Amino acid sequence: MRIGVVTFPGSLDDRDAARAVRVAGAEAVALWHGDADLHGVDAVVLPGGFSYGDYLRCGAIARFAPVMEPLVDAARGGLPVLGICNGFQVLCESHLLPGALIRNDHRKFVCRDQPLRVESTATAWTSGYQAGQQIVIPLKNGEGGYVADQRTLDELEGEGRVVVRYLGDNPNGSYRDIAGIANARGNVVGLMPHPEHAVESLTGPGTDGLGFFTSVLEGLVRA
Amino acid sequence: MARVVVDVMLKPEILDPQGKAVQGAFGRLGFEGVASVRQGKRFEIELDGEATPEAVAEIERAAATLLANPVIEYFTVHVEAGV
Numbered sequence: 001m002r003i004g005v006v007t008f009p010g011s012l013d014d015r016d017a018a019r020a021v022r023v024a025g026a027e028a029v030a031l032w033h034g035d036a037d038l039h040g041v042d043a044v045v046l047p048g049g050f051s052y053g054d055y056l057r058c059g060a061i062a063r064f065a066p067v068m069e070p071l072v073d074a075a076r077g078g079l080p081v082l083g084i085c086n087g088f089q090v091l092c093e094s095h096l097l098p099g100a101l102i103r104n105d106h107r108k109f110v111c112r113d114q115p116l117r118v119e120s121t122a123t124a125w126t127s128g129y130q131a132g133q134q135i136v137i138p139l140k141n142g143e144g145g146y147v148a149d150q151r152t153l154d155e156l157e158g159e160g161r162v163v164v165r166y167l168g169d170n171p172n173g174s175y176r177d178i179a180g181i182a183n184a185r186g187n188v189v190g191l192m193p194h195p196e197h198a199v200e201s202l203t204g205p206g207t208d209g210l211g212f213f214t215s216v217l218e219g220l221v222r223a
Numbered sequence: 224m225a226r227v228v229v230d231v232m233l234k235p236e237i238l239d240p241q242g243k244a245v246q247g248a249f250g251r252l253g254f255e256g257v258a259s260v261r262q263g264k265r266f267e268i269e270l271d272g273e274a275t276p277e278a279v280a281e282i283e284r285a286a287a288t289l290l291a292n293p294v295i296e297y298f299t300v301h302v303e304a305g306v
Binding site: 056057060064092093098099100102103104105106107145147148149173 | 233236237238240241243244289290292294295
């Protein structure tokens with residue numbers, strides 16, 4: 001199975017995301033922002049970082065990168081897409097996911113090992129977890145406050161599309177402690193915390209993040 | 224030549240931590256009588272030609288597509304006179 005990892009100018013977690021893909025047992029395929037071609041990959045990861053310097057709004061310019069054209073079409077057609085941190089912001093700007101990410105309410109950058117609860121296992125990227133499972137993966141962001149209007153939030157909750165929720169202190173002011181969400185079909189998932197930094201115990205708080213990558217792999221193998 | 228200005232602001236219901244920080248600085252510096260501060264963005268766009276209704280409509284489309292995120296922001300467009 002081949003999982004693409006997009007590099008935008010200013011991406012910084014693309015290498016870690018590719019490594020997580022390989023640790024999970026898939027082939028990582030480097031995709032370039034300026035290349036409007038997904039090269040036949042079976043899934044795509046939009047990694048963390050500061051694409052285009054976070055100019056204008058986080059993810060606002062990356063949304064219009066050439067690679068996003070086929071990506072948005074493929075995502076609407078069911079291709080599994082995972083947006084991590086800046087990648088989550090890109091997915092919201094692309095309207096593949098509802099809502100937006102704004103500056104942390106306390107105005108400080110936050111970097112810590114973050115406890116989360118997996119709320120939904122009905123997505124391509126979390127099917128390998130147990131519903132309600134508690135995991136710890138790194139969180140690092142300055143603009144990670146998830147916001148949406150009440151109707152959207154109620155819809156997300158009602159349809160089981162809140163994928164992961166912060167446990168303990170809310171780290172960034174996200175509404176309803178939301179750390180990650182999915183589209184209605186469950187193939188597109190975005191989250192602020194970084195599962196790709198928790199796939200090997202040597203370099204992370206544990207291996208709790210690996211499940212995102214093994215989940216999609218198992219789904220692809222079954223399909 | 225004409226100049227079109229797009230002002231982008233966070234919607235009133237969206238928390239503006241930057242505005243809050245500026246408001247805090249007002250207080251520390253002794254600037255009084257300030258109830259709240261909201262921070263936004265201003266884009267000054269020089270057109271090749273005149274600000275015809277079509278040209279302004281084009282900028283409005285650009286504002287709605289790129290300059291503002293309608294999920295969290297609103298924008299106003301006006302033509303600046305005497306440029």
